[in-house]
Amino acid sequence: MAEGLGDSVVLGAPVRRIEHGGDTVLVEADGARVRAEHVIVSVPTTLAGRIAYDPPLPGYRDQLTQRMAHGALTKCAAVYEEPFWRADGLNGQVVSDRGPAKLIFDNSPPGGTPGVLMGFIDGQQALDHSELPLEERLRTVLDCFARLFGPRAANAEHYVERIWAEEEWSRGGPVCSMPCGGWTSYGPALRAPIGRIHWAGAETAVVWNGYMDGAVRSGEAAARAVLAAGRGTGAGVTGDGRCWARTSDLLLVRQAL
Numbered sequence: 001m002a003e004g005l006g007d008s009v010v011l012g013a014p015v016r017r018i019e020h021g022g023d024t025v026l027v028e029a030d031g032a033r034v035r036a037e038h039v040i041v042s043v044p045t046t047l048a049g050r051i052a053y054d055p056p057l058p059g060y061r062d063q064l065t066q067r068m069a070h071g072a073l074t075k076c077a078a079v080y081e082e083p084f085w086r087a088d089g090l091n092g093q094v095v096s097d098r099g100p101a102k103l104i105f106d107n108s109p110p111g112g113t114p115g116v117l118m119g120f121i122d123g124q125q126a127l128d129h130s131e132l133p134l135e136e137r138l139r140t141v142l143d144c145f146a147r148l149f150g151p152r153a154a155n156a157e158h159y160v161e162r163i164w165a166e167e168e169w170s171r172g173g174p175v176c177s178m179p180c181g182g183w184t185s186y187g188p189a190l191r192a193p194i195g196r197i198h199w200a201g202a203e204t205a206v207v208w209n210g211y212m213d214g215a216v217r218s219g220e221a222a223a224r225a226v227l228a229a230g231r232g233t234g235a236g237v238t239g240d241g242r243c244w245a246r247t248s249d250l251l252l253v254r255q256a257l
């Protein structure tokens with residue numbers, strides 16, 4: 001999708017500031033400035049709250065962004081010469097209440113080698129795990145895999161992990177959760193545009209909220225909203241019938257809706 005858009009997609013340019021309130025919006029990113037009739041902010045709500053808005057957004061919207069924190073989730077993968085557990089009749093899938101990896105899958109490639117066990121560590125265990133030195137984190141996860149799949153699992157060839165809570169452009173995962181009263185007090189602010197600023201992203205989806213499917217649906221919904229606004233430069237239809245709308249970090253193109 002990005003290839004077809006050529007230079008219109010600017011990567012590595014986080015949006016820092018959005019000036020709005022007049023007939024156009026000005027989006028300022030690292031190394032890029034875009035003036036448009038509308039902007040679709042398509043980042044997780046907690047990250048939308050890190051962008052500076054001029055004039056500042058109404059309190060109800062800013063306070064919403066303070067209440068949509070992401071969960072703590074760490075993804076870890078151990079790589080073996082082969083998926084040895086299959087020979088024991090095991091499918092590599094685990095749901096456990098003990099952890100630290102509580103949800104585990106056989107993540108080996110379709111060809112069957114190497115063997116990869118992938119586990120999720122979540123919640124308090126993810127936070128505790130992230131405080132340990134790498135060597136200890138590795139040992140804790142491999143011990144967990146060995147408990148479930150036998151002693152061969154203790155000797156991985158490689159170990160990789162991603163602590164999503166430490167990712168600057170995600171701030172955790174896999175989805176956000178609101179505190180008590182968050183939805184009832186601030187829910188309406190989630191999707192309501194503010195002037196020429198529209199909101200998209202998985203958290204704004206009405207179907208599959210918080211997931212990939214919802215992210216795509218939310219982009220389509222936001223594009224429709226901007227198209228409906230009937231403006232020229234903020235959104236349009238390409239020569240081959242696809243509709244597009246400019247977002248803060250990429251141009252979103254879908255088949256005509």
Ligand SMILES: Cc1cc2nc3c(=O)[nH]c(=O)nc-3n(C[C@H](O)[C@H](O)[C@H](O)COP(=O)(O)OP(=O)(O)OC[C@H]3O[C@@H](n4cnc5c(N)ncnc54)[C@H](O)[C@@H]3O)c2cc1C
Nearest residue numbers: 014015043047164169173174201202210211212213215249
């Ligand atoms: C470990 C993990 C596992 C998951 N597993 C699944 C799964 O199995 N199935 C599923 O459906 N979903 C899963 N999810 C959830 C899924 O990843 C999200 O629902 C989806 O990525 C949300 O898409 P999005 O476009 O709304 O936001 P994002 O994917 O977060 O995209 C937002 C983009 O905006 C960029 N960005 C942020 N701030 C700025 C800024 N200021 N300026 C410019 N760009 C910015 C970010 O770098 C990012 O590229 C998982 C998530 C995690 C963390």
